[in-house]
Amino acid sequence: MPASIQITNVSKTYQVASDEQSIAQKLGLKPKDRKPFQAISKINIKIPKGSFTTIFGPNGSGKSTLFKIISGLEDPSSGSVMINNQSVSDARIGFVFQNYRDSMLTWRSAIGNVKLALEARGVPENERHDLALEYLKKVNMAHIANKPFYSLSGGQAQLVSIARAFAFQPDVLLMDEPFSALDFQTSLGMMEALLKLWQEEKITTLFISHDIDEAVYLADQVMVLNPNPGSIRKVIPVDFKRPRPISLISDKKFFEVRSKVLEEFRRGVKP
Amino acid sequence: MKRLLNSRYFYAVVGPVAFVFLWGILASLNNSASNPPVPKLFVATPQEVGSALWRLFGEEGLFGESLQTLQRLIIGFAISAAIGIPLGLAMGYFTKVYYSLEFFVDFLRSIPAAAIFPLFILIFGIGSPSIMAVVTYACLLIIVVNTIYGVRNVKELRLMSARIMKLSKLDMFVKIILPESLSYIFAGLRIAISYGMVIVIFSEMFIGVDEGLGRRIIDAQTVYKIDEMYGAIVVTGLIGYGLNKLALFAEKRVIHWEGK
Numbered sequence: 001m002p003a004s005i006q007i008t009n010v011s012k013t014y015q016v017a018s019d020e021q022s023i024a025q026k027l028g029l030k031p032k033d034r035k036p037f038q039a040i041s042k043i044n045i046k047i048p049k050g051s052f053t054t055i056f057g058p059n060g061s062g063k064s065t066l067f068k069i070i071s072g073l074e075d076p077s078s079g080s081v082m083i084n085n086q087s088v089s090d091a092r093i094g095f096v097f098q099n100y101r102d103s104m105l106t107w108r109s110a111i112g113n114v115k116l117a118l119e120a121r122g123v124p125e126n127e128r129h130d131l132a133l134e135y136l137k138k139v140n141m142a143h144i145a146n147k148p149f150y151s152l153s154g155g156q157a158q159l160v161s162i163a164r165a166f167a168f169q170p171d172v173l174l175m176d177e178p179f180s181a182l183d184f185q186t187s188l189g190m191m192e193a194l195l196k197l198w199q200e201e202k203i204t205t206l207f208i209s210h211d212i213d214e215a216v217y218l219a220d221q222v223m224v225l226n227p228n229p230g231s232i233r234k235v236i237p238v239d240f241k242r243p244r245p246i247s248l249i250s251d252k253k254f255f256e257v258r259s260k261v262l263e264e265f266r267r268g269v270k271p
Numbered sequence: 272m273k274r275l276l277n278s279r280y281f282y283a284v285v286g287p288v289a290f291v292f293l294w295g296i297l298a299s300l301n302n303s304a305s306n307p308p309v310p311k312l313f314v315a316t317p318q319e320v321g322s323a324l325w326r327l328f329g330e331e332g333l334f335g336e337s338l339q340t341l342q343r344l345i346i347g348f349a350i351s352a353a354i355g356i357p358l359g360l361a362m363g364y365f366t367k368v369y370y371s372l373e374f375f376v377d378f379l380r381s382i383p384a385a386a387i388f389p390l391f392i393l394i395f396g397i398g399s400p401s402i403m404a405v406v407t408y409a410c411l412l413i414i415v416v417n418t419i420y421g422v423r424n425v426k427e428l429r430l431m432s433a434r435i436m437k438l439s440k441l442d443m444f445v446k447i448i449l450p451e452s453l454s455y456i457f458a459g460l461r462i463a464i465s466y467g468m469v470i471v472i473f474s475e476m477f478i479g480v481d482e483g484l485g486r487r488i489i490d491a492q493t494v495y496k497i498d499e500m501y502g503a504i505v506v507t508g509l510i511g512y513g514l515n516k517l518a519l520f521a522e523k524r525v526i527h528w529e530g531k
Contacts, residue, residue, distance in 0.1 A: 092437075093435050097428055099428055102426040103432045104429075116446065117436060119442070148528060168436060
């Protein structure tokens with residue numbers, strides 16, 4: 001399998017004020033000394049094209065920093081990220097945030113939000129409506145296409161933002177705890193809808209999760225991170241065949257993989 | 272009956288009616304006393320104010336004068352919105368513009384409109400144009416400051432997702448920043464029009480014009496026509512109330528997503 005995302009030796013260090021100094025900064029004083037804070041250290045991984053990778057790590061393991069670097073919002077301090085052999089600035093990135101209320105356009109309808117991705121892609125105006133509707137159909141949200149975004153339930157809103165991300169036809173899809181704000185029942189439905197769409201579109205996906213069942217159920221491989229600074233602890237393959245029934249979660253084999261992930265996670269957190 | 276008691280319109284009427292009733296009782300108690308606590312000359316009953324209004328609207332053309340006041344307000348307000356919104360957008364969006372103009376905005380904000388009267392009279396002469404200029408001045412700063420806040424308060428996450436989608440600067444502005452700052456802009460417009468009403472009445476009282484509600488109030492005051500004075504004040508208040516309702520209605524229609 002060709003690598004879709006190639007992360008080579010990526011580290012990121014921020015210059016932050018020390019504790020006392022950051023209080024000074026809040027008071028409007030200029031911080032005198034700044035100390036470096038390393039968010040991630042020497043991340044090396046090749047992520048196969050079309051695969052689904054979940055990222056599972058404790059607080060301070062640099063998950064968000066990694067996503068910011070892959071999406072081109074921030075540059076790494078050292079190392080490089082290539083997406084389909086292009087630099088990140090030339091690649092197309094789909095992003096689904098946990099907070100759909102603040103990342104989507106509340107003043108537009110559901111379909112209007114999907115259209116934004118098509119506008120960004122430069123799809124001609126007369127084709128946008130049908131195409132956007134098609135993406136909404138893929139997540140079973142065609143029936144709420146014309147509803148204002150603010151009137152949607154949490155699950156519906158997040159499905160629309162997933163539809164928007166796919167409509168952008170990204171090289172890589174980044175999802176930052178997209179289901180964390182939803183209740184259990186809703187997030188079960190969301191996982192199913194996401195996997196169905198992902199299998200149709202075959203888009204390389206990175207998914208930050210803080211729910212171990214979710215992380216194992218969705219993934220081809222689970223990337224467990226160490227904290228302070230964030231680094232890869234272990235990449236654990238998950239090779240249950242797809243489509244996976246939700247009952248898999250109570251299967252003995254699932255439990256074995258889950259235990260392996262949990263074990264690595266715990267070892268990473270231990271001082 | 273129960274439906275009536277649950278209707279907000281019912282209660283919206285109850286307050287004012289009770290007020291007029293109370294006013295009527297106190298005024299007639301005062302006026303019928305052998306030794307009135309407040310000199311009769313300064314007290315008007317609701318009936319007197321009512322008949323004064325009837326007279327003013329009937330014979331003395333108060334309706335036309337109210338329209339003149341309203342016109343001064345609307346024109347001044349419209350000019351300030353036409354300048355203030357683009358200016359605020361530019362100041363909120365371009366840091367360099369903000370820092371170049373920040374001084375003027377904060378400097379002028381602390382100068383009351385009344386203090387600028389002489390300057391405007393000097394420029395525009397005595398009359399309507401001066402009053403409109405004062406209204407424009409007073410409304411402008413409110414609108415500019417609110418618009419700046421609107422642009423500054425656009426959610427970082429929304430900008431981030433637009434940046435990831437590589438939206439052009441223009442698209443980012445038109446499709447994200449402008450719609451999101453509308454709620455602040457509207458709040459500014461609503462405060463501005465109420466404040467503008469205060470300013471237009473005040474200016475009419477002190478800048479020489481022949482007609483207008485403010486003129487009426489000060490004229491009635493100087494010759495102790497207390498009933499006519501309160502009549503003009505009531506009309507002023509009612510216009511202000513109507514304008515605010517209208518602004519709220521427009522706001523609800525334009526930014527239907529707000530607060531949901």
